[in-house]
Amino acid sequence: MIKSIEELKQIRDKYKDVLQNREAEENKIRILVGMATCGIAAGARDTINAIVDEVHKENINNAVVVQTGCMGFCYAEPTVEVRFPGKSPVLYGKVDAERGREIVRRHVKNGEVISEWVLKG
Amino acid sequence: MPLRMELLVCGGTGCQASNSSRVLEVLREGIQEANLQEEVRVLMTGCFGFCEKGPIVKVMPDNIFYVEVDEESARKIVREHVIKGRIVEEKIYKEPETEERLPEQSSIPFYKKQIRIALRNCGKIDPENINEYIASDGYMALARVLTEMTPEEVIDAVKRSGLRGRGGGGFPTGLKWEATRKSKSDVKYIICNADEGDPGAFMDRSILEGDPHSVLEGMAIAGYAIGAQFGYIYVRAEYPLAIHRLRIAISQAREMGLLGKNILGTNFSFDVEIKIGAGAFICGEETALINSIEGGRGEPTVKPPYPAQVGLWKKPTNINNVETFANVPPIILNGAEWFSSIGTEKSKGTKVFALAGKVNNVGLVEVPMGITLREIIYDLGGGIKGGKKFKAVQTGGPSGGCIPAEHLDTPIDYDTLNALGSMMGSGGMIVMDEDDCMVNIAKFYLEFSCDESCGRCTACRVGNKRMLEILNKITEGKGEMEDLEMLKELAETVKDSSLCGLGQTSPNPVLSTMKFFYDEYLAHVKDKSCPAGVCTELLKYYIIPEKCVGCTACAKVCPVNVIHGEPRKVHVIDREGCIKCGECYRTCRFGAITRK
Numbered sequence: 001m002i003k004s005i006e007e008l009k010q011i012r013d014k015y016k017d018v019l020q021n022r023e024a025e026e027n028k029i030r031i032l033v034g035m036a037t038c039g040i041a042a043g044a045r046d047t048i049n050a051i052v053d054e055v056h057k058e059n060i061n062n063a064v065v066v067q068t069g070c071m072g073f074c075y076a077e078p079t080v081e082v083r084f085p086g087k088s089p090v091l092y093g094k095v096d097a098e099r100g101r102e103i104v105r106r107h108v109k110n111g112e113v114i115s116e117w118v119l120k121g
Numbered sequence: 122m123p124l125r126m127e128l129l130v131c132g133g134t135g136c137q138a139s140n141s142s143r144v145l146e147v148l149r150e151g152i153q154e155a156n157l158q159e160e161v162r163v164l165m166t167g168c169f170g171f172c173e174k175g176p177i178v179k180v181m182p183d184n185i186f187y188v189e190v191d192e193e194s195a196r197k198i199v200r201e202h203v204i205k206g207r208i209v210e211e212k213i214y215k216e217p218e219t220e221e222r223l224p225e226q227s228s229i230p231f232y233k234k235q236i237r238i239a240l241r242n243c244g245k246i247d248p249e250n251i252n253e254y255i256a257s258d259g260y261m262a263l264a265r266v267l268t269e270m271t272p273e274e275v276i277d278a279v280k281r282s283g284l285r286g287r288g289g290g291g292f293p294t295g296l297k298w299e300a301t302r303k304s305k306s307d308v309k310y311i312i313c314n315a316d317e318g319d320p321g322a323f324m325d326r327s328i329l330e331g332d333p334h335s336v337l338e339g340m341a342i343a344g345y346a347i348g349a350q351f352g353y354i355y356v357r358a359e360y361p362l363a364i365h366r367l368r369i370a371i372s373q374a375r376e377m378g379l380l381g382k383n384i385l386g387t388n389f390s391f392d393v394e395i396k397i398g399a400g401a402f403i404c405g406e407e408t409a410l411i412n413s414i415e416g417g418r419g420e421p422t423v424k425p426p427y428p429a430q431v432g433l434w435k436k437p438t439n440i441n442n443v444e445t446f447a448n449v450p451p452i453i454l455n456g457a458e459w460f461s462s463i464g465t466e467k468s469k470g471t472k473v474f475a476l477a478g479k480v481n482n483v484g485l486v487e488v489p490m491g492i493t494l495r496e497i498i499y500d501l502g503g504g505i506k507g508g509k510k511f512k513a514v515q516t517g518g519p520s521g522g523c524i525p526a527e528h529l530d531t532p533i534d535y536d537t538l539n540a541l542g543s544m545m546g547s548g549g550m551i552v553m554d555e556d557d558c559m560v561n562i563a564k565f566y567l568e569f570s571c572d573e574s575c576g577r578c579t580a581c582r583v584g585n586k587r588m589l590e591i592l593n594k595i596t597e598g599k600g601e602m603e604d605l606e607m608l609k610e611l612a613e614t615v616k617d618s619s620l621c622g623l624g625q626t627s628p629n630p631v632l633s634t635m636k637f638f639y640d641e642y643l644a645h646v647k648d649k650s651c652p653a654g655v656c657t658e659l660l661k662y663y664i665i666p667e668k669c670v671g672c673t674a675c676a677k678v679c680p681v682n683v684i685h686g687e688p689r690k691v692h693v694i695d696r697e698g699c700i701k702c703g704e705c706y707r708t709c710r711f712g713a714i715t716r717k
Contacts, residue, residue, distance in 0.1 A: 002379065003386045005385055011256075015253060019246070021181050021182040048125060052125040052160075053123045066182055068206040069205060069208075
């Protein structure tokens with residue numbers, strides 16, 4: 001039973017997260033995780049789940065986490081690409097769960113490119 | 122483990138008819154097998170509107186829009202997209218002209234000019250989960266109304282928004298509310314008219330199926346504004362899925378305390394009951410609907426008194442249509458000025474249309490008032506099927522009229538459509554091409570009105586019947602010039618002397634086709650021919666000697682053996698015994714058979 005407008009707002013905010021993923025806004029930051037066979041074999045699933053979890057924990061509303069196919073850097077899997085709208089993408093290699101979380105905290109949240117993990121094609 | 126991907130499967134009646142429930146199961150099974158059920162979720166939403174290309178599956182947050190998904194492609198979507206992040210190209214919508222694949226919903230031309238207010242949550246939320254509605258600001262408008270606004274302020278906001286009834290008449294909603302508010306009575310009622318009956322129309326059904334809470338919220342707001350504590354939803358039995366979802370929605374809203382006593386801790390109480398109708402078209406008329414709820418015959422009564430004064434159980438009653446109610450919460454939340462900034466001078470906001478007939482993209486669209494018919498049919502609808510020539514568009518169902526090509530660029534709203542001899546109606550829009558006979562179309566709608574006339578007024582009961590007899594005569598090649606005059610006179614009499622909207626508008630399809638396609642009537646009456654080749658009785662089949670190679674195919678399929686000729690020589694049809702079935706015409710591979 002909802003007894004007040006405050007309680008209604010609480011429910012709204014509790015479930016807002018669920019709907020966040022369904023908003024197709026074009027000016028969001030996109031975090032792409034390579035999930036081809038090589039990526040999955042190298043642990044990309046742990047990476048993507050860690051990234052999704054960290055985005056939630058940090059309450060980042062302007063980013064979506066999307067999996068993508070092979071990016072051609074099989075030696076450096078799992079790979080993660082961060083795309084800020086209007087900026088050129090940054091590609092990271094050998095991203096395990098821990099690095100994934102750090103990329104979310106430092107790059108996605110604070111805009112700091114972690115240059116030592118950046119892959120140079 | 123956090124959820125990282127959602128697959129939204131359309132659960133509207135259209136997509137369910139093309140097996141979307143099975144697609145949903147297959148997706149779930151595949152995800153289970155891959156052990157991804159903690160990370161990836163499959164859920165059923167309301168109608169996406171793009172029924173032509175159903176079943177629709179939308180993957181979020183990837184923002185990939187899959188069309189025509191069957192069991193096999195559902196397995197592939199799991200295998201490729203869900204597991205490996207590879208888009209299944211062949212199930213992405215392909216733009217027919219450029220052949221370009223458009224993976225994002227917003228880039229598909231069908232969606233480009235749409236503004237979704239009434240359909241805001243359809244295809245986005247799970248209609249069977251009230252939490253998702255609340256998460257999209259659901260019931261916040263009701264909360265605001267109950268805690269911050271007086272009933273008069275609510276009515277004022279709806280008046281200023283310019284919202285007009287979406288069920289057909291186009292009466293200003295705010296004025297209706299005000300009239301019911303001013304009627305003095307201890308008990309008042311709200312009725313939601315969900316008796317959608319126009320052939321080919323499914324706007325209201327889709328809203329009820331895809332976002333039932335928006336209607337409940339709109340009704341509760343109306344209840345507060347006029348001083349009613351109880352509402353009925355009158356919905357036809359042919360809408361089982363809509364009824365099912367409404368029932369779930371009502372019980373969830375009651376459980377949460379958003380319907381029932383002392384809503385949100387205020388002293389406002391409001392509850393809703395579903396009334397299932399038997400599917401009579403006349404019950405969409407408000408006084409007939411009231412009679413039906415009371416257990417009487419679905420017959421209209423004289424107005425005034427209007428339901429706002431004497432309605433259900435003789436109490437003041439406010440009746441609005443489904444789409445009208447669905448528009449109310451956004452008006453309260455975003456403001457009357459926001460709503461009135463969309464649309465034309467006298468018709469504000471958007472209108473949902475059910476686009477059907479000979480158009481490439483059949484489906485549901487919500488467009489701003491003032492858009493042109495051409496934009497709807499060509500930009501959203503993707504033009505005419507098979508590259509044929511556009512002939513007319515029928516709006517407003519059996520009460521509406523046919524609009525010819527020369528008016529395609531008219532910005533449409535309530536008033537411009539009326540001026541063209543048609544009407545907005547509830548939003549049915551049926552496109553006709555060169556193969557449609559306009560006399561036959563008029564006959565189709567008149568047959569519908571004859572069936573659905575309640576029989577109360579002689580003009581409607583007998584007049585429509587006589588008109589239908591004349592149209593039958595004309596399409597059988599027995600029409601005379603006097604018949605056309607009689608037809609027109611009858612049409613005007615039925616219009617003028619019927620009690621309710623059904624009789625007052627049922628001659629519109631005849632009148633509008635006579636106005637814009639008089640030459641087709643003349644061809645039927647004077648030349649005894651049907652230019653579109655539809656009216657069987659008027660067709661004559663000929664073999665063109667220059668094209669006939671004597672293959673004997675036509676003679677073999679003729680069921681009455683009236684095609685004669687030796688092999689490799691020109692054949693001839695003996696028209697005496699010809700039953701005009703058209704088999705030879707469809708069989709000939711050389712285009713040697715023609716009909717006039």
